[in-house]
Amino acid sequence: MNYSKIIKRFLNFKEKGLFLTLLFLVIFLMIAIPSFFTVKNLLNIGRQNGLLAIMSLGMGLIIISGNIDISVGSIYGLSGVVAALVLQETGYTLLALLSGLSIGIIIGAINGFLVEKIKMPSFIATFGMMYVARGVALLITKGFPVVLLLKGINSDTHPVFYFLGQGFLFNKIPIHLIYMLIAFLILSVIFHKTIFGMHIYAVGGSEKAAYVSGIKVKSIRFITFVIVGVLSSFAGISALSYMGSILPTAGTGIELQCIAAVLIGGVSFSGGTGSMLGVLLGVFILGIVKNGLVLFGVGSFYEVAIIGIITIFAVSYDSLSSQKGKSEVY
């Protein structure tokens, strides 16, 4: 075994800071809380963060491309609500799934249209859509939660639908964790192996150079909005399936958690840099901290403040280290 080679590779590994942070957290919690490092708890962390991870990977995609999408939480909520209502009215699982996913496609396409055709700043366009989608969810439910179980839609009548949110692989691995792995693998391949992925970096890093080089800047960004929409929809439907009911306000604030995870994962807010692995590590750093707080018995109010503190810490570390070597002041 050539150890020096392995060490060298690790030192060139871009996400090593995040990886070490995660490792440190795990070791610290292992020592501090015996119940932390159990298969049950670790799988639990995976399940709790699987859906957030799917959406964060999408958010990472969009931030790397130089935009932002803060309507993801509303897409999550509206998709869940629409899928629930369709299932309630028709009883068809496939129809419910497709109608839920179409919400993500439609809102993603509207976001893309507003940003790339009307040339609105992405923050403002998706800010508007965040309210529109949430409003629609409240209107079609009249503000009441949709409870599938009350209408007799349960895991006996609709086993496939409930498997989507409550299933386990090999009776052990929660399906949310599987979704996360699949989304991670697909997006990683797109980013690192396809020209489309390379163009997302190019557009996020140097928009004008990309345009002059013949890259279809608008189409690429349009597609990223649709991808994020679909991922958020899927997360919303899975959440519905997991709980058997959904509130019209479901997913409120989840967009900010996604942004936090993406920033902690080392994606530059101005676009052009970052990786899917980084985002995934960011999600788990956040998830493990939250889990640790619960195990310590600290109230959930701390959680909110701590997300902020970790984000600020992570980004200031990034900002400081990226200034190294170019200390010119303009």
Added chain:
Amino acid sequence: MNPLIKFKNISKSYPGTQALEDVSFEVKEGEIHGIVGENGAGKSTLLKIVGGEIINYEGEIFFNGKVRRFRNPNETLRAGINVVHQELNLCPNLNLVQNIFLGRELRINNNIGRADWTEMRKQSNKYLEILSLKLSLDEPIKNFTIAEQQLVEIIKSISANGRVIVMDEPTSSLNSEEVERLFNLLRKINAAGVTIIFVSHRLEEVLKITDRVSVLRNGKYINTLDTKQANENTIVKLMTGNIVLHKNKRGKLIFKKEVFRVEGLTRKNTFFDINFILHEGEILGIAGLEGSGRYALVRALFGILPYDSGKVYLFGNEIEINTPRKAIERGIGFISRDRKLEGIFHIMDLIQNITIVMSLDDVIKKENKYKDVSKLYVNELKIKCRSVSQKINSLSGGNQQKSIVARWLAKSSKIMIMEEPTRGIDVATKAEIFQIIRRLSEKGNSFIIVSSELSELINEFDKIVIMRRGKMAGEVETTNTTEEEIMSMATGISYTKS
């Protein structure tokens, strides 16, 4: 006379380039001191150090006998040094008086609150009179021409009553009459005791206005001469170190095959009725002053800016170009004058930068192929780098530019449109880039190149289209024209070398 500013062993390096190396010289109190050098000689870096924009350099600057290290532009200003930058730093929405006194408005009785506009208008008028300018004091400055704005910028610095005025290419958009009036003003304030540092690449102006002139070349200090004992030849020799781009013009070549033709191309308020033909293997230059529409024209040809009317033919067939993508598909390449923003992908490595256009239609990355292609062009164009996986940011400007040339070669673009291809590049690399262009033209590539450097245009190109205020002022063969002829076509006034 005492040295007022003394540079001692100033060095500054960027990744891949040594911008300044051990530069030492003095500027005496009360003189007009010229600094000359080719593009990339280090003039602007030196000015940025004086101006407090670059703070981590080696060496020392003595000002008035004391070591000073200006940490920001404000400190320079408070020390009594006013830097007039080449690019304009005016607020376009404010009027002339507001701009001139921005940040140091005069107050009535030194009161805190009330601005003394009467006094400020009086002082503004005084300077306008010396420059015999008739400008409105109330109109927003954005309505002025570039030349007028440049003069306002200069007035702004002069009126600050500093001890030193540093001017970076102050005459770049002025015509000879305006230059003459500016020189009158400079002589007046110089007589009142203000030291002036004058940076320009227009040698005749430097010879006319300065007392002494210092020469930089490739980041190194070469010599300081008494202007009286210098002439253009001696200075050029010091500036270039006898590297002449090409000693001979290309000579008259006969081109037969038409590749590209433009007929009556017009874009509202930008350029009008442009006609020219580009042949296979031809190098066509486009000359013109600021505001002549020369950049807009070539951008329209590449599909970045739309044009309103006119026709473009490729190999005799009429084509429509409305996006860069379409231009690229038809074999046209484009190199922007703004390398940082529209040229390089600063976050990416050399391979990605070179192959980004050739891989446009691929779906899956072909890493090995891209690497091989990059290596091929790195060797062919002698791009200096440690490896092709190096970030392009860490290369020097000249090598970045060569990589962008490689990008279009990798796509086998037959027609290349370039804006200022040698801007910010050192003399040696500049010569290399023209060698590359000439070699490619011999292989049948054609070039449309916008350049602001007359010597470049005349020595390196075959024919020159000259633009003035959006119209074609003429087309000349380089074998029978002079710098003066081009200048007079571009400005519309007869221009004689003094």
